Amino acid sequence: MTVYIFEMLFVLFAGALLYSRKVSKKTFLILSFFTMALILGLRGETVGEDTAHYIDVFEKTKYISWKTIFTSGTDIVYDTIWNVDRSMEVAYVLLNKIVRIFTSNAQWILVIVAFTTCYLMAKFVYDNCDRVFLPTYIILCESLYMQSFNLARQTLAIAIGLQAYTLLKKECRHSNIKAILAIFIAFLFHKSAIVLLLLVPLWKIKDNRRGIKYIIIGSILMPFLTTAIGRFIFVIIPRYAGYFQNNYWDANVGVVAFLWLIELFMIIYIFKRYQNDDGKEVFIAIACTAIYISLELVGLKFTAFTRITLYFRAFLVFLFPFFQRYLESKSRLVYKSGLILLLSLFFLRYASTPARLYYFFWQ
Structure with a gap:
């Protein structure tokens, strides 16, 4: 530790x-x-x-x-x-x-x-x-x-x-x-x-605001399409198909759900204030975060889906900084301080798990 x-x-x-x-x-x-x-x-x-x-x-x-x-x-x-x-x-x-x-x-x-x-x-x-x-x-x-x-x-x-x-x-x-x-x-x-191929059509969307609506609707429907997704995986990557037919590990949501709620709030807040000229990067951040959370919900049933979410979860590096654009200057310091504290607690939580008990290879 x-x-x-x-x-x-x-x-x-x-x-x-x-x-x-x-x-x-x-x-x-x-x-x-x-x-x-x-x-x-x-x-x-x-x-x-x-x-x-x-x-x-x-x-x-x-x-x-x-x-x-x-x-x-x-x-x-x-x-x-x-x-x-x-x-x-x-x-x-x-x-x-x-x-x-x-x-x-x-x-x-x-x-x-x-x-x-x-x-x-x-x-x-x-x-x-x-x-x-x-x-x-x-x-x-x-x-x-x-x-x-x-x-x-x-x-x-x-x-x-x-x-x-x-x-x-x-x-x-x-x-x-x-x-x-x-x-x-x-x-x-x-x-x-292979799931990152989704970035290509996302980048091609012209009307970003309308695109966000479709992404959010699709993300809401995603947890209900688990069977179809599993069949698609079976055709494209047969070796991993079994991961999507059984729950090999117990889903462990815990305090991570709290972070999902924060991210959902950010998506809704940014969407309300978002204009097409705010930049493609903001659109990608919102879209990928929505997909990530949706797949995490699917992962509550088939935990292997959480491995796919990591590709979209990486785009949180954009969402959290972009969110402060839409805050008043006086609120930004509070937001940054609170976010750093929350992230630090998450890091210490991961670090305290038995599997992360650290020693160097020569010890």
Whole structure:
């Protein structure tokens, strides 16, 4: 727990340096995300629910041939238990195989994934946020960073896939194709990243205010379409279909529901005051947050849906800062202070779970 408290306080301290203009935007991001990556990458085998699994996969790739990797399509069988093949996306297996060329120490795959994920997250913030402290603190505290201790492969896919948003925002030549390519690369690390393709049609919507209405209506209907979504998943990604037919884990809402209520309030409040010329970024923030909350409600029945929500949950880095645009100047300080306090409590709550009990790999 001490390590996490130090990490949180260090990012807050770096934020204070940023606000006092003693460090630049880029320096703040380097200090903050380097610290996150260091703690994430140097974790011991039992820190996080699946860390031991990633180490095991690294060891198993020793027995996978290069020919198998390049001829097996998007999934590679890395182990067989009780005549049941266990497979994983080709890009992640390939990454492990490349790392094994240089070292047989499995800790390096954790370090490389951690630093790559944090670098891409920092780039996402740098490219798309004028003020970088709050988005960084949201990534650290709201859940995405803590999920990296468990869902390392998926959070890497999220970090890669989010670059598609930057490409769409630039609206340069072939930006749609480049964005789809970024999502495809993320897909090769974790197939759930295919949901980010939704960003492409969302960005094409011309009447943002009307688009928000349709998104909200669709989000309300989403929990009632669970069966249809499950069938779609079965066709597109058969390996993950079982996750949407059974509740493998108990849904744990708890105080997170309180945050959902705050986010719903923000969506409604912004929508009432939103004009089309307020910017596409605000529209995307509202749309993705609405989809995220809707899928979380579906996740109360099929908890695996909560893994898909992470892709849309990442856009909270826009929603929370954008909300303050619509507040009076006197209210903004209160809002920021309250939000930082709430996020800090969420971070400490995640950090206090038994699976996050921290020790360095050499201890």
